[in-house]
Amino acid sequence: MNKETLIKQGGIWVFILVELAFFSIAGEFLSVTDVAFMDYGNMLLLLKQSAPIGIIALGMTIVMINGNIDLSVGATFALAAIVLLDSMTWPFMQALGDWAIPLAWLFALLTGTVLGAINGLIVWKTGVDAFIVTLGAMLGYRGLVFMYNGEQPTSHLNWTLVDFAEAQFLGLHTATWFLLGAALVLWLVMTRTVHGRNAYAIGNNREAAVNAGIRVGPHFLWNFMLIGFLAALSAVVFYSESGSVNPNDGMLYELWAITAVVLGGTKLTGGYGSIISTLGGVIAIQLLRKGLGHIGADTETVNLVIGLILIAVLFLDRQLNRRGKEELKT
Amino acid sequence: MTDQTPALRLEGIVKTFPGVRALDDVSFAVMPGEVHALMGENGAGKSTLMKVLGGIHQPDEGRIFIDEEATVMTSPIQAKARGVVFIHQELSLADELSVAENIFLGELPRKTLGRVDWAALYARTDDILGKLNVGFNARTRVGELSIANQQMVEIARALTVDPRAVIFDEPTASLTDAEKVVLFDVIADLKARGVGIVYISHRMEEIFKITDRISVLRDGQYRGTLNTSETDEDEVTQLMIGRSLDLSRNHAHAELGEVAIEVRGLSCGKVYRDISFSVRRGEVVGFYGLVGAGRTEIAETIFGLRDPDAGAIYLDGKEVRIASPIDAIRHGISLVPEDRKGQGLVLGMNCRDNMTLPQVDDMTSSVFVSERAELSIFDHYKDKLDIRTPGWRQTVGNLSGGNQQKIVIGKWLSMNPKLLIVDEPTRGIDVGSKAEIHNLIRDLATQGYAVIVISSEMPEVLHLADRVVAMHQGRIVREFTAEEVTEDSLIQAISGIGGNGAAQADVTAQDAGCSRPH
Numbered sequence: 001m002n003k004e005t006l007i008k009q010g011g012i013w014v015f016i017l018v019e020l021a022f023f024s025i026a027g028e029f030l031s032v033t034d035v036a037f038m039d040y041g042n043m044l045l046l047l048k049q050s051a052p053i054g055i056i057a058l059g060m061t062i063v064m065i066n067g068n069i070d071l072s073v074g075a076t077f078a079l080a081a082i083v084l085l086d087s088m089t090w091p092f093m094q095a096l097g098d099w100a101i102p103l104a105w106l107f108a109l110l111t112g113t114v115l116g117a118i119n120g121l122i123v124w125k126t127g128v129d130a131f132i133v134t135l136g137a138m139l140g141y142r143g144l145v146f147m148y149n150g151e152q153p154t155s156h157l158n159w160t161l162v163d164f165a166e167a168q169f170l171g172l173h174t175a176t177w178f179l180l181g182a183a184l185v186l187w188l189v190m191t192r193t194v195h196g197r198n199a200y201a202i203g204n205n206r207e208a209a210v211n212a213g214i215r216v217g218p219h220f221l222w223n224f225m226l227i228g229f230l231a232a233l234s235a236v237v238f239y240s241e242s243g244s245v246n247p248n249d250g251m252l253y254e255l256w257a258i259t260a261v262v263l264g265g266t267k268l269t270g271g272y273g274s275i276i277s278t279l280g281g282v283i284a285i286q287l288l289r290k291g292l293g294h295i296g297a298d299t300e301t302v303n304l305v306i307g308l309i310l311i312a313v314l315f316l317d318r319q320l321n322r323r324g325k326e327e328l329k330t
Numbered sequence: 331m332t333d334q335t336p337a338l339r340l341e342g343i344v345k346t347f348p349g350v351r352a353l354d355d356v357s358f359a360v361m362p363g364e365v366h367a368l369m370g371e372n373g374a375g376k377s378t379l380m381k382v383l384g385g386i387h388q389p390d391e392g393r394i395f396i397d398e399e400a401t402v403m404t405s406p407i408q409a410k411a412r413g414v415v416f417i418h419q420e421l422s423l424a425d426e427l428s429v430a431e432n433i434f435l436g437e438l439p440r441k442t443l444g445r446v447d448w449a450a451l452y453a454r455t456d457d458i459l460g461k462l463n464v465g466f467n468a469r470t471r472v473g474e475l476s477i478a479n480q481q482m483v484e485i486a487r488a489l490t491v492d493p494r495a496v497i498f499d500e501p502t503a504s505l506t507d508a509e510k511v512v513l514f515d516v517i518a519d520l521k522a523r524g525v526g527i528v529y530i531s532h533r534m535e536e537i538f539k540i541t542d543r544i545s546v547l548r549d550g551q552y553r554g555t556l557n558t559s560e561t562d563e564d565e566v567t568q569l570m571i572g573r574s575l576d577l578s579r580n581h582a583h584a585e586l587g588e589v590a591i592e593v594r595g596l597s598c599g600k601v602y603r604d605i606s607f608s609v610r611r612g613e614v615v616g617f618y619g620l621v622g623a624g625r626t627e628i629a630e631t632i633f634g635l636r637d638p639d640a641g642a643i644y645l646d647g648k649e650v651r652i653a654s655p656i657d658a659i660r661h662g663i664s665l666v667p668e669d670r671k672g673q674g675l676v677l678g679m680n681c682r683d684n685m686t687l688p689q690v691d692d693m694t695s696s697v698f699v700s701e702r703a704e705l706s707i708f709d710h711y712k713d714k715l716d717i718r719t720p721g722w723r724q725t726v727g728n729l730s731g732g733n734q735q736k737i738v739i740g741k742w743l744s745m746n747p748k749l750l751i752v753d754e755p756t757r758g759i760d761v762g763s764k765a766e767i768h769n770l771i772r773d774l775a776t777q778g779y780a781v782i783v784i785s786s787e788m789p790e791v792l793h794l795a796d797r798v799v800a801m802h803q804g805r806i807v808r809e810f811t812a813e814e815v816t817e818d819s820l821i822q823a824i825s826g827i828g829g830n831g832a833a834q835a836d837v838t839a840q841d842a843g844c845s846r847p848h
Binding site: 188192193198210 | 633635654655656658659660665667672673674675676677678679683687688690691693694697698699741
């Protein structure tokens with residue numbers, strides 16, 4: 001890794017360390033509880049709470065590296081959740097006992113993948129900008145969510161499932177394992193496979209990629225299917241435990257995911273970014289939420305601060321990069 | 331001229347950036363009514379010097395004088411107010427706005443309450459356009475204009491003030507020969523009005539045609555000023571690169587092999603018609619013509635980026651259908667495109683990944699890409715083409731133009747192509763690297779590659795090609811062998827034999843009839 005990438009990709013981790021130090025010290029004076037901020041259990045919980053947005057953000061990273069964006073993930077998340085919970089109440093599923101669980105998961109994940117594939121196919125075949133396509137999909141998929149059960153929540157609690165979701169293995173919660181597992185797989189995909197390499201190339205310079213004989217469309221499709229799958233995976237992880245989904249659940253998730261991705265240094269214009277840095281972005285945001293709560297700030301303040309920090313960080317990034325460029329031009 | 335005071339004078343300019351002395355005690359002066367060329371290889375410090383002059387960088391030492399009055403430049407706007415204006419190679423115009431709005435962008439004449447005074451705007455614009463003798467008016471939308479005319483708008487912008495010095499930065503990079511004539515007229519006119527002109531260009535031909543004196547920079551240092559009438563290309567080149575350069579014609583032909591590609595009756599709407607030619611192994615065929623003559627479009631067709639209406643392409647005697655670059659690559663055709671940064675390279679990627687991009691598909695062991703296989707390809711071509719980079723991790727966007735071009739060439743050589751098409755091989759590349767690229771292309775022919783070179787620079791075509799195909803308005807007008815081709819005959823051919831070619835050469839070949847689907 002050369003110096004340039006080290007500065008770019010290391011930034012988010014430095015930011016996390018600063019957050020940890022700040023909230024630990026500030027917590028000593030302002031905390032409403034006696035528990036230290038960097039308490040072991042607290043940190044484990046933080047990772048678990050990062051998982052729903054985090055898993056989606058991983059998918060958003062690959063879509064954005066590819067030069068696209070997906071605004072429909074929040075709605076996909078909600079629809080997959082409904083399929084997960086509702087399918088377990090179907091008569092034939094109930095007859096299967098606990099074997100209904102893997103089947104319900106499969107249905108939910110399939111739902112997400114298919115919705116993603118629809119986005120991908122439209123972007124590929126029509127050439128309409130992904131922003132527009134997925135904006136439409138966001139509204140459309142949310143419409144499906146409401147059509148399913150009106151304003152009513154969809155609920156089904158399966159205690160085996162809850163036990164699984166609340167289990168801890170080597171200290172980490174199930175949700176955390178899913179987050180880390182997904183990150184590892186996607187990291188390998190993006191850094192070590194042909195698909196990953198080509199996704200970067202297409203995002204960075206589509207014309208040059210076409211001239212090198214790369215078929216752009218299939219890569220788009222794969223990435224949209226992946227993010228759809230991951231949005232559903234996020235729903236599976238979260239609702240296995242909670243057991244009840246409201247039709248408005250998952251709203252703004254797309255924006256939180258994008259925030260985490262951008263905070264991690266992935267470029268909106270495509271061609272640049274990393275899965276690991278997105279993981280950093282996700283943790284940084286969750287740390288902010290938890291930390292501000294720890295020192296007694298309310299939810300509204302938290303959002304304001306996150307917004308300001310996002311802009312400040314990107315400004316800083318821009319300044320650093322610009323200085324780097326100027327040096328290189330001489 | 332010596333008894334006059336200089337319009338613009340730089341004295342002892344020093345500018346350092348961390349780790350590099352970009353400008354080291356640079357001084358030079360431009361007299362009123364003088365066209366002063368500023369030359370140097372890429373990285374010699376020309377751009378930095380211009381940025382200092384435009385107030386984008388502040389010099390560490392040294393002073394700038396306008397009419398012998400010391401001036402501190404703080405921004406391009408302030409520089410313009412002081413009478414120093416820049417015409418950049420890359421146009422910065424708003425396509426959707428009118429000519430007048432572009433010219434007075436940021437300083438639109440106003441009436442009360444901030445309303446635009448349209449009458450005054452158009453009147454003042456027409457006034458300026460009148461001096462330039464152009465074929466469009468103040469209300470034309472800029473997006474509708476040709477590149478050359480857009481450049482005229484940039485120049486018109488410079489004339490909104492009464493300039494003391496105008497700096498042209500590679501102004502002819504995207505102009506046709508006919509358009510250059512118009513530009514040179516404008517420069518002559520400015521000159522006659524006593525404006526000092528700094529002319530930055532790599533093109534020797536132009537430098538010797540229009541400039542009075544030539545100042546040369548090398549490695550950030552001022553290397554001297556020559557009177558254009560008393561020097562020649564060799565001397566200037568020597569100053570620029572510190573050695574002399576042999577750009578003589580190449581007559582050492584390689585042994586010719588089988589016909590690698592034959593094209594018969596290829597047509598594409600109004601873009602080009604009835605194109606037939608062939609290239610043998612070991613042969614370099616040069617395509618020469620004006621911008622818009624259809625040369626690039628033929629290359630795009632052979633590479634599968636454009637569908638022809640009629641005609642056929644034969645590789646090794648067999649007819650092939652090429653519907654996409656994927657087909658072309660499979661058939662062993664490679665294209666080094668005209669726009670290196672836009673079409674040839676993924677600038678944000680590292681050197682190695684760029685080089686292996688077309689074949690990374692075939693380099694997997696199980697599911698992962700084999701880094702070892704990739705590195706062996708990169709190392710091989712890094713040595714073979716003498717690519718100068720700190721390592722394979724270097725981002726391609728940070729390399730010099732010459733090294734970037736070598737990466738593109740290496741990328742295609744590693745595919746072991748039957749036919750290599752090189753479109754404008756040395757555009758925007760400094761003199762030293764230019765010679766290297768030329769030698770490289772000749773070497774490839776010697777090794778038995780079939781090569782097509784498309785170029786707008788006549789010396790380049792004459793130097794490289796075994797045969798020259800001259801094109802005019804979408805048709806092949808004549809084919810020359812290296813022995814029979816002369817500069818005069820070539821110019822006559824490409825400007826339409828017998829006709830008043832240059833005037834009608836300005837055809838816009840774009841989007842007329844046949845599509846560019848990819």
